[in-house]
Amino acid sequence: MHLALVFAFAAASAAAASSSTKRSTTDPTQVAGKTFDFVIVGGGTAGLALAGRLAEWSNVTVAVIEAGSDGSEFQDQITIPGMSYLNGLTGSTYDWQYQTTPQTSASGGQLSWPRGKGLGGSSAINGGFWCRGSSAEYDAWQTLQNGAAGADKWGWDGMQAAMNKAETFTPMTDDDAAKFSVTHDVNAHGSSGPIHSSYSSYQYDHLTTWVPTMVAMGLDKTLDPANGTNIGVTFTPSIINPANGSRSDSNFGYIAPYARPNLVILTGYQVTKVNWNDTTEGAAVASGVSFAANAGGTVYSVTAAKEVILSGGTIGSPQILQLSGVGDKTMLTGLGISSVVDLPGVGANLQDHVSDSLYMQATDNNTWAALKDDQTLWADQLAIWKQSGTGMWTYWNEATAYPSIADLMGTDASSWASGIDVAGALTTSAQASSFDSTVQAGIKAQYAIIAEWAASSTIGQVELIFNMFGSAASQIGIQFCIQHPFSRGYVRITSASVFDYPDINPNYLSISYDLDVMRAAFKYVRQIIATEPMKDMIVGETLPGTGTTADGDIDTYVENYASTEYHPCGTNSMLPKESGGVVDTTLMVYGTKNLRVVDVSIVPLHVSAHLMATAYGVAENAADIIKAAHFAVVNTTTSSDPSDSGSGSGSDGSGSTGSAGDAAKTNASTLSTSTKVIIGAASGVAALVLLGVRRPYIHSSFTHSPACFVVPRILLSPPESRQASSCVCLWEGRRVVCGG
Numbered sequence: 001m002h003l004a005l006v007f008a009f010a011a012a013s014a015a016a017a018s019s020s021t022k023r024s025t026t027d028p029t030q031v032a033g034k035t036f037d038f039v040i041v042g043g044g045t046a047g048l049a050l051a052g053r054l055a056e057w058s059n060v061t062v063a064v065i066e067a068g069s070d071g072s073e074f075q076d077q078i079t080i081p082g083m084s085y086l087n088g089l090t091g092s093t094y095d096w097q098y099q100t101t102p103q104t105s106a107s108g109g110q111l112s113w114p115r116g117k118g119l120g121g122s123s124a125i126n127g128g129f130w131c132r133g134s135s136a137e138y139d140a141w142q143t144l145q146n147g148a149a150g151a152d153k154w155g156w157d158g159m160q161a162a163m164n165k166a167e168t169f170t171p172m173t174d175d176d177a178a179k180f181s182v183t184h185d186v187n188a189h190g191s192s193g194p195i196h197s198s199y200s201s202y203q204y205d206h207l208t209t210w211v212p213t214m215v216a217m218g219l220d221k222t223l224d225p226a227n228g229t230n231i232g233v234t235f236t237p238s239i240i241n242p243a244n245g246s247r248s249d250s251n252f253g254y255i256a257p258y259a260r261p262n263l264v265i266l267t268g269y270q271v272t273k274v275n276w277n278d279t280t281e282g283a284a285v286a287s288g289v290s291f292a293a294n295a296g297g298t299v300y301s302v303t304a305a306k307e308v309i310l311s312g313g314t315i316g317s318p319q320i321l322q323l324s325g326v327g328d329k330t331m332l333t334g335l336g337i338s339s340v341v342d343l344p345g346v347g348a349n350l351q352d353h354v355s356d357s358l359y360m361q362a363t364d365n366n367t368w369a370a371l372k373d374d375q376t377l378w379a380d381q382l383a384i385w386k387q388s389g390t391g392m393w394t395y396w397n398e399a400t401a402y403p404s405i406a407d408l409m410g411t412d413a414s415s416w417a418s419g420i421d422v423a424g425a426l427t428t429s430a431q432a433s434s435f436d437s438t439v440q441a442g443i444k445a446q447y448a449i450i451a452e453w454a455a456s457s458t459i460g461q462v463e464l465i466f467n468m469f470g471s472a473a474s475q476i477g478i479q480f481c482i483q484h485p486f487s488r489g490y491v492r493i494t495s496a497s498v499f500d501y502p503d504i505n506p507n508y509l510s511i512s513y514d515l516d517v518m519r520a521a522f523k524y525v526r527q528i529i530a531t532e533p534m535k536d537m538i539v540g541e542t543l544p545g546t547g548t549t550a551d552g553d554i555d556t557y558v559e560n561y562a563s564t565e566y567h568p569c570g571t572n573s574m575l576p577k578e579s580g581g582v583v584d585t586t587l588m589v590y591g592t593k594n595l596r597v598v599d600v601s602i603v604p605l606h607v608s609a610h611l612m613a614t615a616y617g618v619a620e621n622a623a624d625i626i627k628a629a630h631f632a633v634v635n636t637t638t639s640s641d642p643s644d645s646g647s648g649s650g651s652d653g654s655g656s657t658g659s660a661g662d663a664a665k666t667n668a669s670t671l672s673t674s675t676k677v678i679i680g681a682a683s684g685v686a687a688l689v690l691l692g693v694r695r696p697y698i699h700s701s702f703t704h705s706p707a708c709f710v711v712p713r714i715l716l717s718p719p720e721s722r723q724a725s726s727c728v729c730l731w732e733g734r735r736v737v738c739g740g
Contacts, residue, residue, distance in 0.1 A: 098113040106562040120252070123239070144445055309622075347493075449605065
């Protein structure tokens with residue numbers, strides 16, 4: 001019988017935990033010199049989600065090493081939604097404060113690349129958008145795997161299930177939905193995941209013009225972009241816990257509500273490299289990692305009994321791989337690093353959404369500027385938020401739209417799309433980044449898909465965001481950001497030290513097609529602000545000003561004001577090795593036995609969405625894959641599935657009240673075609689029922705009394721080390737078969 005993995009965890013002993021409960025340590029001796037089953041490098045969005053899922057199984061041990069702090073010194077700036085814009089952590093110690101190399105096609109200067117450095121990672125400092133791309137975009141990931149086993153997990157169906165598993169969705173209130181012309185498809189969302197998605201309880205009146213104006217422009221009103229049709233105009237949910245108006249990030253959602261003694265999270269220490277054992281079956285075996293607080297600090301090490309998992313993000317993960325001898329051999333040996341796996345794709349295929357904005361003067365100051373500039377209003381609204389979780393501080397930009405090339409270019413769209421020269425773009429891209437032939441092969445396949453999308457009326461090519469904040473009173477803006485850039489760049493280390501930042505070069509606008517799209521988007525925004533009803537609430541354009549009309553002047557503006565939309569991906573692409581891939585469909589690094597990457601650096605081709613929901617989908621998929629790889633399958637003689645008796649939730653004091661265990665009950669993602677696992681809990685003790693048979697080993701002592709079933713302590717351990725005394729019984733008395 002082919003079965004899917006369903007697991008539900010309920011920790012009664014941890015249900016009362018809140019965000020103020022400290023789940024991490026700064027003491028390196030809690031990790032150094034010890035052995036854990038899984039060592040996760042990075043406590044950001046995906047890293048903490050993965051850690052929370054793996055630690056649901058109390059018979060394994062998990063260590064997370066995070067370079068930043070636990071965030072307690074920035075509690076208000078993290079938990080209060082509006083703070084991320086008006087008093088955010090960009091430029092603080094909770095930000096890596098990366099800089100790109102000089103961008104020759106975009107102003108010529110270095111650009112800031114903020115990334116979260118601390119528990120929660122970028123999910124703790126970002127603008128809160130919870131959205132996903134269209135179904136065709138994730139299906140393209142599957143297509144790019146060239147038929148590899150497991151590729152279906154990364155198509156739309158697999159990713160949608162994984163993203164929903166992470167989510168608890170609350171629709172906009174009926175009154176607000178009617179006022180702002182917002183619709184929902186609740187069936188497209190998750191209902192019991194650790195991360196809350198909802199809408200700001202405070203919405204500015206100017207936002208009532210957004211949907212009607214875009215519809216007047218000819219754009220479709222989207223029922224709900226979460227259903228796989230992220231094209232048209234909508235309001236995008238934010239990661240706001242409606243119970244208290246707070247940010248719901250990976251720390252608050254997956255970690256804070258649960259007391260898990262099998263999970264140790266170390267903050268303030270940076271992993272310096274992966275350590276290696278001898279090869280097994282021709283593949284390198286990671287034995288653990290080394291870590292230190294700073295360049296001159298003591299270097300510690302920790303051992304991984306099963307796997308090392310990199311969740312350092314699009315910059316950090318390729319940096320660690322390269323420092324550990326995994327990457328382009330010529331580059332590494334030139335820096336004095338011994339090559340372990342010659343893998344040219346590491347750090348390549350860097351993609352990002354480049355962003356610009358056009359600013360206008362509104363008819364009144366009912367904008368974010370009022371809150372920013374009026375300290376009395378600031379304090380009054382802060383008091384309201386702390387008392388009730390409502391008010392102006394809950395506001396995040398949520399009015400978005402995704403037009404196609406046909407929407408942007410009109411009658412010129414078809415000729416422009418048909419004129420795309422994939423070969424010429426590839427030559428330019430390869431020369432700009434010195435890509436090897438395998439990387440070029442992968443990018444060529446991506447370009448072919450992007451060229452097809454350019455001719456499609458169902459794929460969003462630009463994201464538009466109606467922004468309630470500018471640089472002065474009454475100023476508002478519309479941000480426009482390309483979603484499928486041709487431009488490709490890289491992340492490459494410049495020394496053998498992790499404390500020296502790598503070169504980060506996205507090569508913004510280096511392929512002329514990207515500039516074409518941004519120019520068309522600029523003109524489209526101009527049309528928006530001249531269309532009623534928005535036209536009636538606009539006094540005039542303030543930046544760049546109505547004098548900027550010629551294409552050359554528009555291009556200069558786009559280039560000079562270009563910046564990141566904070567969505568880099570692709571530097572450890574999940575692609576076939578011969579296409580410049582770094583990881584396979586199980587996220588295992590090619591040429592290694594037990595080293596995975598779990599973050600958006602594995603994304604092979606960008607999507608028309610912010611990447612946070614996708615990052616959680618990657619983590620949820622990875623958790624299922626890892627559990628399937630390591631944990632045995634138990635066969636019982638009963639034919640019926642046991643129902644889950646556990647339940648769990650965080651307290652209202654936490655940033656997120658959804659249970660990581662509860663998420664699995666309603667939104668179980670597919671594990672495999674031959675495995676089904678159910679984790680239940682009673683009186684705070686987790687137990688397993690694993691159905692199906694895989695590499696069976698009959699343990700003669702596993703016969704138990706009624707209402708009892710078996711959980712081997714370490715299911716992957718050799719049979720001779722399994723003892724009945726290391727098991728917990730909570731299921732019917734049956735002889736049980738344990739697989740290795």
